[in-house]
Amino acid sequence: MTITKSVKNLGAAVLICAGVATEARADGFISPFMGVNFGGDVGGTLNSAASKGKRAAFGAAVGFMGGGVFGVELDVAYTNKFYGEGAMLADNSLLTVMPALILGVPVGGQRGLGIRPYATAGVGMVRRNLKSSGVNLFDGSDLAYELGGGVMGYFSDHVGLRADYRYVRNFEVDEVGFTDIDLKQGTFDFSRAAIGLLFRF
Numbered sequence: 001m002t003i004t005k006s007v008k009n010l011g012a013a014v015l016i017c018a019g020v021a022t023e024a025r026a027d028g029f030i031s032p033f034m035g036v037n038f039g040g041d042v043g044g045t046l047n048s049a050a051s052k053g054k055r056a057a058f059g060a061a062v063g064f065m066g067g068g069v070f071g072v073e074l075d076v077a078y079t080n081k082f083y084g085e086g087a088m089l090a091d092n093s094l095l096t097v098m099p100a101l102i103l104g105v106p107v108g109g110q111r112g113l114g115i116r117p118y119a120t121a122g123v124g125m126v127r128r129n130l131k132s133s134g135v136n137l138f139d140g141s142d143l144a145y146e147l148g149g150g151v152m153g154y155f156s157d158h159v160g161l162r163a164d165y166r167y168v169r170n171f172e173v174d175e176v177g178f179t180d181i182d183l184k185q186g187t188f189d190f191s192r193a194a195i196g197l198l199f200r201f
Contacts, residue, residue: 026067027110028201029152031162032060035194037079037094040169042190055079057192061164063102065116071102073120075146075166077192083130090131096168098124098146111157119149126170126188142188144170152198160198167191 035057038049049055056079063073075098082094100122108114123145130138146168154160169189 026065028062028064029198030060030062030201031152031196031198033077033162033164033194033196034058035077035164035192037082037190037192040190041188042082046191046193055082055084057194059096059194061162061196065102065104065106065110069103069105071104072100073102073122074099075122075124077194082128088132090134092130093128095127096124096144096146097127098122098144098166098168100124100146104152112154113156114154116152116154117149118152120166121145121147126168128188138174142170142172144168144188154198154200158200160200162196162198164194164196165191166194 036046036049037055037057038044038046042049042055057077058079059075059077061073061075063071065071075096077096079094081089081092083089083092100120102118102120104116104118106114106116123143125141126144127141128138130136146166148164148166150162150164152160152162167189168191169187172187174188
């Protein structure tokens with residue numbers, strides 16, 4: 001093999017690697033969303049929660065996908081009146097802050113029209129505030145984990161929609177039981193379904 005041929009082969013290999021690296025580029029995203037909480041300590045199903053229009057969650061996810069299928073994100077959501085409304089209930093709310101890992105395959109590339117189905121898992125914090133008849137039942141933070149998945153869909157290089165599902169559960173057991181407001185002894189858990197805008201950069 002001559003030196004000239006070796007140089008040509010090396011140049012071709014470099015061009016191929018450069019093309020692959022360009023195709024599998026890293027990108028970030030921001031997704032403001034709204035959703036509904038259901039199941040677990042919330043009670044009900046997704047359909048019933050959505051039809052009542054209560055216990056809505058609002059938040060945003062900020063993330064980064066590497067040049068392949070792995071990424072990370074921070075999901076923050078807030079729900080006012082998480083346990084509902086009633087004569088026995090005063091202030092009650094829920095805040096979740098969840099750093100998570102993402103596993104998602106880009107179908108159609110990372111530019112222009114395309115989708116990315118994904119699965120996610122993380123460990124973070126849930127902060128509950130719950131008062132009933134002047135008694136402060138909960139006002140603090142617990143360590144919790146989440147499991148979920150969804151689909152990111154892009155209409156262009158930078159704009160799309162994201163459909164997302166999360167199951168959240170804390171690690172510790174609640175010591176207070178109060179079934180009248182869907183609060184029971186045991187681990188605290190619920191599900192959240194959400195949809196949001198998606199901005200890629």
